[in-house]
Every structure is written in C-alpha cells, then in structure tokens.
Amino acid sequence: MELTALDNIKIVTAKESKITSVDFDNLSFGNVFTDHMLVCDYDNGVWGDPEIKPYEPFTMDPSSRVFHYGQAIFEGMKAYKDENNDVWLYRPDQNHERFNKSAVRLAMPEIPEEIFIDGLKKLIEIEQKWVKKGKGNSLYIRPFMIATGHGVVASPSNQYRFCIILSPASAYYSGDVKVVIADHYSRAANGGIGAAKAAGNYSAQFYPTKLANQEGFQQIIWTDDATHTKLEEAGTMNVFFRINDTLYTAPTSERILDGVTRKSIIDIAERDGIDVDVRPVLVSEIVEAAEKGTLKEIFGAGTAAVISPISGFSYKDTYYELPKLQNSFASEIKEKLTNIQYKLAEDTFGWTVKI
Incomplete structure (x- = not known):
C-alpha cells in the first residue's frame, strides 16, 4: 500500500484493485463495494x-452505543459519468444539510462540509474508474455515522465514526410494483x-413489509400514525x-423525509407547466379517484430508484389497478431528471457538481 498525505486527508491506497473481478452487467444493488472508503472519528x-x-x-467494542441505543444515521447519493468521462455529483449540498439535520435530531455531532463534501470528492476522484458511463449506471454513495463510544448507560455517545462507502449500481427496480395502503402499522x-x-x-418497516410481500405486494404506502387517513410515503x-393532470404529494413534516429527488421532481414539473399540489393527501380521495378512473398514476421517488411507477394498490382487501399510459408523468419527469444527472441536458437549476 502507498501512504500519502493531501492537506489534512491521509490517503492509504490499496495494493491492487478488485474491480477486474466485478461483473458490472449483473450487479445486485448495494452488495459490491469499491476499493476505498473514507473514515473520520469524533472524540472529545x-x-x-x-x-x-x-x-x-473495522473493530468495535461490544458495548458501543450504536448497538444498544441506535444512534445511527445515513444518506443516499449518487455519482454519474457523462459521455466525456467526467464524473458529477447531484445536489450534494442537500444531502450534507439533511445529514446534519438527522445528526441534530439524534443528538449526534454535525459533520463539517470539508469532511462530508470535500472528502467525498477526493474519495470519488480516487475511485472514478468504478463509475461507468451509460443511463442507469451510477456510483451509489452511502455516508453514515454511528456511535462508537462504549458503555451501556442510556445516554448519547461521546465518540462517533463517520464513514463513506461506495457501491457501483445499475437500475434499482424492475417489473410491476404493487403496494398495499397501511391501515395499522406506521412508519413514523x-x-x-x-x-x-x-x-x-428502516428496521421498523421490515416486518410489515414482509407481511405485505407474503400477500403478493412489493411495498407499503404508509399512512399517518394517528388516523391512518393521510398518505405519506x-x-x-x-x-x-x-389525479387527472395534477400531481399531489404530501408536505414534509416530522414524519416525512425531505427527499432530494422529491424536491427535484416538484421543480421540474412546475418548470414544465404541470400543476403540483403539495398538501395532505387522503386515502379516501385516492380510492374515490381510482373508482372514478381519474387516478392516472402513483409513483415513488428516491435516490436509488429515481422514480418507481406503481401499477396498482390494495386498500382494505380491494385491489385497484392503475391504467398503463403511453406518456406518463413518471416516465417524462424521470427522463428529464436523469438527463440532467448524466449531463445529457442543460442543468438550468445548478444541481450538478463536477468532481
């Protein structure tokens, strides 16, 4: 291994790369990782x-607070390679800002920009050969922080580890996605x-999602915890x-994540003259729209899948199939968003950052 120093970032390079052993045509999401990672520790x-x-x-004490009291946060981001072999990040400032909001909420220390963003840029610069060209290909970025202080006293840790790992990715979801609307379990x-x-x-979602899978559904649309009448994520x-030609989505709140893809979709839709109504969305109005035939689309939005169309939903044992559209909002907006990410269209919003 070669040991070098750049400003305050120590760089230890791997003796040899494992990239030649990776089948990039048959990637399973989040299971293959690049040669290097970034690590930074907080103490005193x-x-x-x-x-x-x-x-x-890396080795941890069995009494590390993350194991006992769950102080653990993360982000999901991507890097993209354009046709000129340049590598780009997408709205990293938003992920840094949200990461620190998560840290504050869990009584963890905020991470400085020079570690989160500048460290990430240097890491991807070293690993840029792992970013493959072509629509659908990307480098998934997972920054996370865990409590490493030892002891089983129920209190915040005094030591933490921040880490960034990278995973080459291709398309995340495929095939029809059917969902069930929750009427008992809650996400938040x-x-x-x-x-x-x-x-x-996320761990709290696994059990109810497993139950949905057993009934033939891929995911759950979560509802508010108090009444289960408002659709959330x-x-x-x-x-x-x-519904007809208007897009509806719930406002962010203490229960709903401020998604970077969500914000991007709203901005692109509004730019292109699509009516967007950000307000509480009721289960009853979606069921009514499905029965009337005015419910045209439902789709999820997130970093990994970008946009994931939903083919139908079940509520209280009744299943509603959605129409198959030739020119859906989901496909049109996804195309415009990914064209910005891959530098195939002009980034008029200033969202992309070159490595």
Missing part, C-alpha cells in the same frame, strides 16, 4: 482528520424521528399521485 468534542483507506472491516409518528434518515426508521420513498 472535535472531529479528527479524515482518512481514505482500503475498504475493510409526530414528535418522532421520521424526518431523519435514522437506521431505526411509499416503502422507503416519497410518493406522488396523479
């Missing part, structure tokens, strides 16, 4: 110097941590509903 009230080093396991509650990208939010994604 300050962040240390970040280090880029070979991807490898008022006053809780639903708006944070906290690990516990679909699986791990924000969700949009098209």
